[in-house]
Amino acid sequence: MSQQPTKAFASQADLEEKKVTFSQISEHAWAYTAEGDPNTGIIIGDDAVLVADTQATPAMAADVIRRIREVTDKPIKYVVLTHYHAVRVLGASAYQPQQIIASQDTYDLIVERGEQDKASEIGRFPRLFSNVETVPPGMTWPTMTFTGKMTLWLGKLEVQLLQLGRGHTKGDTIVWLPGEKALLSGDLVEFGATPYAGDAYFKDWPQTLDNLAALKPKVLVPGRGAALTTPEEVSKGLSETRDFIADMHASVKAGVAAGKDLNAVYKDTYAALKPKYGHWVIFDHCLPFDVTRCYDESTKHVDPRIWTAERDVEMWKALEN
Numbered sequence: 001m002s003q004q005p006t007k008a009f010a011s012q013a014d015l016e017e018k019k020v021t022f023s024q025i026s027e028h029a030w031a032y033t034a035e036g037d038p039n040t041g042i043i044i045g046d047d048a049v050l051v052a053d054t055q056a057t058p059a060m061a062a063d064v065i066r067r068i069r070e071v072t073d074k075p076i077k078y079v080v081l082t083h084y085h086a087v088r089v090l091g092a093s094a095y096q097p098q099q100i101i102a103s104q105d106t107y108d109l110i111v112e113r114g115e116q117d118k119a120s121e122i123g124r125f126p127r128l129f130s131n132v133e134t135v136p137p138g139m140t141w142p143t144m145t146f147t148g149k150m151t152l153w154l155g156k157l158e159v160q161l162l163q164l165g166r167g168h169t170k171g172d173t174i175v176w177l178p179g180e181k182a183l184l185s186g187d188l189v190e191f192g193a194t195p196y197a198g199d200a201y202f203k204d205w206p207q208t209l210d211n212l213a214a215l216k217p218k219v220l221v222p223g224r225g226a227a228l229t230t231p232e233e234v235s236k237g238l239s240e241t242r243d244f245i246a247d248m249h250a251s252v253k254a255g256v257a258a259g260k261d262l263n264a265v266y267k268d269t270y271a272a273l274k275p276k277y278g279h280w281v282i283f284d285h286c287l288p289f290d291v292t293r294c295y296d297e298s299t300k301h302v303d304p305r306i307w308t309a310e311r312d313v314e315m316w317k318a319l320e321n
Contacts, residue, residue, distance in 0.1 A: 022067040023227060025219040028157055029182040030071075031227035032064050036193045036281030037128065038087050040064050041175060041184030041221040045154020048077035052175045052184045053223075054091035054140075059131030061091030078152065080161060081142060082186025082223075083169040084109045085199075086121040087128050089140040101150070102142040103163050106171030113306040114139040120307045125285070165208030166201040167245075168223070170303075172208070176215060183217040183234075191225030191237040193281040195244055198289035199304040202249040202297055209242045224281065244277055252294040266291045266319045288319045 018035040025031050030042040041052040042064075049068060055061045068076065076095045081088065081102040092100055102110075118139075122129050129135075150161040160176040168187040175184035187196065188208060197205075213235070220228040220237060228234045251272045255265035269291050277283055292315055293304055305311075 020063065020067075021226075022070075024071075025221065025227050025229050026177065026180040026182040028154075028180065029177060029184070029219065029221070030068075031221040032067060033221075033225070033227055036224050039221055039223060039225075039227075042068060043154065043157070043159055043175065043177065043184075044068075044072050044074065045157040045159070047074060047155040049074050050078040050080060050152070050154065050159060050175070051076055051095055051097070052080040052221075053082055053088045053186060054079055054095065056087045056090050056129045057131050058091050058094035058134040058136075061094035064091075065094060077154075080173065080175055080184075081106055081140070082173045082175070082184070082188075083171050084114065084117070085169075085187075085196075086118045087125065088186075090118070090129075090135045092140045093136050094134075099144050100140065100142045101144045101146070101161065103161075103171045103173045104145040104147045105163070106169070106173065107142050107145045109169065109171055110139055110141065116306050116308045119309045120312050123309045124312060164211040165204055167205035167208040168195070168197070169199045170201065174212065176217075181216060181218040183212065183215065183220045185212065185220055185222055187223030188212065189220060189222040189237050189241050190280075191222045191228060191233075191240070193222075193224035194277060194283045194286040194290075195241055196282070196286045196289065197245065197248070198286075198293050198307055200245075200290070200293055200297075202245060202252075202294050205245045206242050209238050209245075213238050244273070247273060247276070248290060248294055249298075252291060253298050256295065256298045262292065262295050263319060265295055269294075288315060292319070 018037045020034045022032050028043055032040040043050040077098045079092050079095050079097040079100045084106045148163055152159040162174050162176055172188050217234050218231050220234045228237045251269040252265055255268055270287055
């Protein structure tokens with residue numbers, strides 16, 4: 001009897017290139033989006049440019065820079081890491097910024113798990129690390145950190161970096177333009193794309209989204225998905241992300257309360273969420289990681305455990321084969 005082959009990560013079969021859109025969404029804010037692939041937000045101030053989330057490799061960041069240079073020759077002075085996942089930060093070196101800024105919580109995550117996260121993500125999702133050989137060795141280290149709030153002035157343009165609560169990670173930072181109510185959310189908000197929640201805080205995330213909503217943003221660049229260019233679209237992006245997190249949390253908590261193991265909880269939760277969210281980008285890829293983290297949080301691991309390449313494979317085999 002032949003042994004069944006191990007099913008590969010859903011993302012390893014994802015090879016189709018995505019169409020990039022670069023669009024202005026407010027006077028100073030721009031969105032670089034790619035049909036559900038990781039987004040980059042750009043602020044073009046009076047005297048400098050700020051880039052939030054860098055793309056996964058310097059080679060991929062070069063395309064962001066090319067688009068920026070089509071509209072401005074101002075120096076790219078700041079790179080902001082909204083959180084620390086390899087797919088978001090490893091392109092930073094291409095921008096040659098004066099400062100790389102992150103929350104202190106994000107810095108602490110790099111110290112704790114940066115190398116493991118890098119190896120894990122590159123193995124999981126090869127297409128998102130195009131020309132991975134252009135990534136310099138080592139970590140992407142912030143040159144400046146803050147806690148809670150930091151204000152930058154790009155000439156007369158006020159740019160606020162805010163921590164409004166934990167959600168996607170403990171270090172989540174948003175970029176906020178109070179003058180035009182434009183928000184770069186990082187992966188706290190997704191649109192038509194499945195939130196990755198492998199390092200998340202399910203209990204906190206809905207309240208953090210409420211804190212974002214309280215700012216009353218008019219436009220928003222989500223972590224994945226199309227830019228949200230009206231208050232109605234912004235509200236939809238916030239509520240759909242909140243619903244996904246809440247629905248998953250409720251399903252997993254019910255399974256844990258019934259004494260079910262992770263495999264059973266995963267199958268139940270997949271069945272419960274598939275009809276409503278199964279059409280979202282990377283649903284099949286994210287669900288095993290998301291349910292595993294939610295199960296951990298609902299049992300004995302308040303803080304996320306480190307994902308290593310080995311742990312990824314073990315989890316995938318346990319839940320998907």
